[in-house]
Amino acid sequence: MNSNIIKTGIIALGAALITSCGNSQQGGGQQAAPPPMPVTTYTVEKAAVTVPDNYPGVVVPLQEVELRGEVGGYITGIFVKDGQKVSKGQRLYEIDRTNYQAAFNSAKANLEVAKANLARTEKDAERYTNLAKKEAIAQQRVDYALTDLANAKSQVAAAQASLTSAEANYRKSVIVSPLNGTIGISQVKLGALVTPGSTLLNTVSTNDPIAVDIAVNQRDLSRFMEMQKNPSTTVSDSIFSIEQNGNRYSMNGKIEAIDRAVDPSTGTITVRISFPNPNGTLVAGMTCNVTVLNKSPEPQLVIPHKAVSEQLGKYSVYVVGDSSKVNQQIVEVGSEVGGMIVIKGGLQEGDVIVSDGIMKLRPGAVVQPAKATDSTTTTTPNN
Incomplete structure (x- = not known):
C-alpha cells in the first residue's frame, strides 16, 4: 500500500516537473516586439x-591690341615701363624720325611750289581770256593758258597727296597707345630694327572690366541667349560669379558675347562673360571656375x-x-x-x-x- 502511494507521488511529481519545464521553454521562445x-x-x-552650374573658364581681356610698327627703322625711344598702365594716345615707342622728317619737309615745300605755279597760271588764264574777248590775242594762246592751269591744279593735288603720305609716315614713327589699359613686356630694345607690319613691339590690353570665356553645351545655348537679352536681370540676380584658386569674388557678371558657331568636335559654344576688375585681381590667361545659376523652368x-x-x-x-x-x-x-x-x-x-x-x-x-x-x-x- 505504502509502495503504491510512493509510486503515485513520484509520477505526479514527474508530471509537474515536465509541465513546469514545458511552460518555461514555451515562455522563453517568445520575444517581445522592439519599440518603434x-x-x-x-x-x-x-x-x-535654382541649381548652380559650374564651368571651367579662362580669363581674357575684352580688348587687346598688338603693337607693330607701320614704318621701318631703328627704335630711338621707349617711353614706358613694362607692365605700366597706359592711356589712349600716350607715346610708347619712337622709330628714327630723321628720314620721315626730311620727307615731310620736302613734300611741304613741293606743295608750296605747286601752289605758287597754280596762282601764276590762274592769272595768265584770266588775262588771256579777257584779251580773247577783245579779239586782241589768238584763241590758241588762251587754250594753252587753260591747259597750263589744269596741269597746275593737278600738280597741287599730287603735292598735297605726297604731303599727306609723308605726314602720316612721320606721325607713325611714334607709336601711341590705342586704348586705356596695361602694356606688357617690351619685345624690342633701343636700337632694334623694326620691319613694317612684322616686328611685334608689345601688347596693350584692357583689364577693367575683364572677361572669362566658358564652353557651354549646345543644348543650353537658348538659356544663355535668353540671359543675354536681359542683362539687368542677370546682374541683379548675381547669376554669374567667379572662383579662382579657391577664392570666390563678390562680383556680378554679364554675358558680353556668344560665339557665332558651335564647335562640331565638342558640341560646345564659347560664351564670354565680363566682370568688373577694379583691383586688377583677375589677369588675362588665368584659369577659373564660373558659377551660373540655373533656374528650373x-x-x-x-x-x-x-x-x-x-x-x-x-x-x-x-x-x-x-x-x-x-x-x-x-x-x-x-x-x-x-x-x-x-x-x-x-x-x-x-x-x-x-x-x-x-x-x-x-x-x-x-x-x-x-x-x-x-x-x-x-x-x-x-x-
Missing part, C-alpha cells in the same frame, strides 16, 4: 529650384540631402508606409541645392520619408515620427 524607432519625417514636395521634387543614403553607387531613401513601417526605395538624384537635393525618379509628391535617423533603420522597421515641434526645419530652395 523615433525618427524625423519629411513630406516630399515640389519647389522652384518647372517645379521639381526636393528632399533633404541627409535623407539619402548611398551604397555601391546607388541612392536610396526610407519611405514610411502602412502601420508606420519603412521600406527602402531606390531613387535617382539630381543636383544639390544647399541642404536639399533634387529627386528625378523613385518618389512622388506627397510621399513621406525619413529625413533624420536613417542610420539605425532597417527595411520593415516600425518608426515613430517626431512631433512637428521636434522636427528639423528644412529650407526649400526657391528662385
Whole structure:
C-alpha cells in the first residue's frame, strides 16, 4: 500500500516537473516586439529650384591690341615701363624720325611750289581770256593758258597727296597707345630694327572690366541667349560669379558675347562673360571656375540631402508606409541645392520619408515620427 502511494507521488511529481519545464521553454521562445524607432519625417514636395552650374573658364581681356610698327627703322625711344598702365594716345615707342622728317619737309615745300605755279597760271588764264574777248590775242594762246592751269591744279593735288603720305609716315614713327589699359613686356630694345607690319613691339590690353570665356553645351545655348537679352536681370540676380584658386569674388557678371558657331568636335559654344576688375585681381590667361545659376523652368521634387543614403553607387531613401513601417526605395538624384537635393525618379509628391535617423533603420522597421515641434526645419530652395 505504502509502495503504491510512493509510486503515485513520484509520477505526479514527474508530471509537474515536465509541465513546469514545458511552460518555461514555451515562455522563453517568445520575444517581445522592439519599440518603434523615433525618427524625423519629411513630406516630399515640389519647389522652384535654382541649381548652380559650374564651368571651367579662362580669363581674357575684352580688348587687346598688338603693337607693330607701320614704318621701318631703328627704335630711338621707349617711353614706358613694362607692365605700366597706359592711356589712349600716350607715346610708347619712337622709330628714327630723321628720314620721315626730311620727307615731310620736302613734300611741304613741293606743295608750296605747286601752289605758287597754280596762282601764276590762274592769272595768265584770266588775262588771256579777257584779251580773247577783245579779239586782241589768238584763241590758241588762251587754250594753252587753260591747259597750263589744269596741269597746275593737278600738280597741287599730287603735292598735297605726297604731303599727306609723308605726314602720316612721320606721325607713325611714334607709336601711341590705342586704348586705356596695361602694356606688357617690351619685345624690342633701343636700337632694334623694326620691319613694317612684322616686328611685334608689345601688347596693350584692357583689364577693367575683364572677361572669362566658358564652353557651354549646345543644348543650353537658348538659356544663355535668353540671359543675354536681359542683362539687368542677370546682374541683379548675381547669376554669374567667379572662383579662382579657391577664392570666390563678390562680383556680378554679364554675358558680353556668344560665339557665332558651335564647335562640331565638342558640341560646345564659347560664351564670354565680363566682370568688373577694379583691383586688377583677375589677369588675362588665368584659369577659373564660373558659377551660373540655373533656374528650373518647372517645379521639381526636393528632399533633404541627409535623407539619402548611398551604397555601391546607388541612392536610396526610407519611405514610411502602412502601420508606420519603412521600406527602402531606390531613387535617382539630381543636383544639390544647399541642404536639399533634387529627386528625378523613385518618389512622388506627397510621399513621406525619413529625413533624420536613417542610420539605425532597417527595411520593415516600425518608426515613430517626431512631433512637428521636434522636427528639423528644412529650407526649400526657391528662385
